[in-house]
Amino acid sequence: MGDIIAMVGRMIGKQLSRWTLAWFAWALCFLIAALGLGVVGLAGPGAWSTGLALAAVHLFALGWLGMMMLGALIQFTPVLCARPVAWPGLALSALLLTGGGTAVLAAGFLSLEGWGPGQGLLAAAPVLLAAGFGLAGAMLVPTLIAAKGLAGAEGRMVVLALIALAGLWATGTVMAAALAGAGLPVSLPDAMPAHILLGAGGWLTLAAFGVSYKLFAMFLLAPETDGPLRRAVFGGAGLALGLTFGGAGLALIGRGALPLSLLAALAGAASAGLYLAETARLWRSRRRPQLEVNMRWSRAALAFLALSALLLPAAMLWGGRWAEAAIFLALAGWLSTLTLAQMVRIVSFLTxxxxxxxxxxxRPVPLVSDLTDARATGRWLGLWTAGVAGGTAALAMGHAGGFRLAALAMLLGALGLGREAWAIRRLRHLDPARRPDRLPPVILPLPFQGAPHDRPRSLRA
Ligand code: HEM
Structure with missing residues (x-):
């Protein structure tokens, strides 16, 4: 118990962000919408360029994964930096603009299905997203810089991820403008690999690397060391990002960029390999013999990362099914399995x-783990993982029916984990005698509860 309290104190202290659960809830809604489109067959093997499929891809990548990541970063950057987040009052506006911008972008893609108003929405979405990302950046970047966050491996990695997010937005915006008929010289086939590398590889994967350095060490009770392996991961990631920016720049002025994107993918895959070696080192040095459910299933996420990195060169060279399988493994396998497994743990921690x-x-207090049903969580994560494995196989074989079945398994897994998060918030797994009389709201914060820095200045004690 003592170690858990100490860990909690180190991890969050008094810096509880008020809107984390709202970021998570909105992200889960986007996940369910995206998977729903997959289940009914509107997104699947060989059919990713229709308006509805592009909507599903962005609900998944930007809505589900992006919003979970931003919500988690706003919660954990103060932990990474050991200081309060800058401008905490911006969190709600960032949430509304990012969520709204993603929904508008998804609706905008319907212009490709011939829906007239979609053109205007496609033009408006990047503006909303820029405002949302900008506000989130205004909270995160000064916090990382002021705390000399760049000196720590995790802070450095998050800064790199935020640079990739800016590049992702720029490539997405230029492509959206080209789709809306702005007559730009951009070469879309050349811009696409850079766009996907910046989104799945740069923004989401590098942020996951940074956050996982801290979370894995805490959950495994392993010593944190910023050794040569972490510096090599950073070097490889920085090189991959630089090459991707070079490729994106060439594509945006209409020049061929595929050789540069291929080099970027190779550097990215090597960096992923080094990250996996570093994580294996951390795992071996752990002091917690019995792994908790979030860490047991994080191993599946790491295996998906390895597979996706192995497929990356083939995806860049041959495209088609190779690319579909590699991107799906990265987004649904590596990033989503990790996010879902840690989400349950983070919700029980925050609760x-x-x-x-x-x-x-x-008075005696329960353990954090008492709030969770580890067996049910493990079952839903197992179903999710089986769905991802089936979905990857279906994409590799071009089997539309198999992919719909896999999407259904993933949808059920996600719904089960959402239900589990709800049960944790309601303390359903705790003996009724140990529950307090009144519980906080499931998603929205209590008025002005949370950290003092998160309150309007006039209401601070
Ligand atoms: C993590 C974030 C993102 C990921 C992983 C991602 C991924 C993708 C993928 C895989 C495609 C290609 C689908 C296909 O046709 O096969 C795509 C296309 C596109 N993305 Fe994104 N995207 C992200 C963020 C964004 C953002 C922020 C914007 C806008 C500001 C955007 C705008 C577009 C546009 C306009 C296209 C269509 C291009 C075309 O069909 O010619 N994306 N994205």
Whole structure:
């Protein structure tokens, strides 16, 4: 118990962000919408360029994964940097603009299906997204810089991820303008690999690397060391990002960029390999013999990362099914399995801190793990993982029916994990005698509960 309290104290202290659960809830809604489109067959093998499929891809990548990542970064950057986040009052506006911008972008893609108003929405979405990302950046970047975050491996990696997010936005915006008929010289086939590398590889994967350095060390009770392996991962990632920016720049002025994107993919795959070696080192040095459910299933996510990195060169050279399988493995396998497994743990942590941390020393408090049903969580994560494996096989074989079945398994897994998060918020797995009389809201924050820095200045004590 003592170690958990100490860990909680180190991890969150008094820096609880008020909107984290709202970021997570909105992200889960986007995930369910995207998978729903997959289940009914509107996105699947060989059919990713229709308006509805592009909507599904972006609901998944930007809505589900991007919003989970931004919500988690706003919560954990203060932990990575050991100082309060800058401008905490911007979190709600960032949430509304990012969520709204993603929904508008998805609706805008319907212009490709002949829906007239979609053109205007496609033009408006990048503006909303720029405002949302900008506000989130205004919270995160000064916090990382002021805390000399660049000196730590995790902070450095998050800064690289945020640079990739800016590049992702720029490539997406130029492509959206070209689709809306702006008559730009951009070469879309050349811009696409850079766009996908910046999104799945740069922004999401590098942010996941940075956050996982801290979370894995905490959950495994392993010593944190910023050794040569971490510096090599950073070097490889920086090189890959530089080459991707070069490729994107060439594509945006209408020049061939595929050789540069291929080199970027190779550097990215090598960096992923080094990250996996570093994670294996961390795993071996752990002091927690019995792995908790979030860490057990994180191994599946790491295996998907390895597979996706191995497929990357083939995806760049031959495209088609190779590319579909590699991108799906990265987005649904590596990033989503990791996110879903850690989401359950983070929700129970936040719930425990909100409800029980103030009672420490006054009455016996439960363990964080008492709030979760580890077996049910494991079953839903197992179903999700089986769905991802089936979906990858279906994409590799071009089997539309198999992909719909896999999407259904993933949808059920996601719904089960969403239900589990809800049960944690309601303390359903805790003996009723140990539950407090009143529980906080499931998603929205209590008015002005949370950290003092998160309140309007006029209401601070
Ligand atoms: C993590 C974030 C993102 C990921 C992983 C991602 C991924 C993708 C993928 C895989 C495609 C190609 C689908 C296909 O045709 O096979 C695509 C296309 C596209 N993306 Fe994104 N994207 C992301 C963010 C964005 C953002 C922020 C914008 C806009 C600001 C955007 C705008 C577009 C546009 C306009 C296209 C269509 C290009 C065309 O069909 O010619 N994307 N994206």
């Amino acid at each position: 425990w801190i909100q409800i029980f941390a103030p009672q420490i020393g006054r």
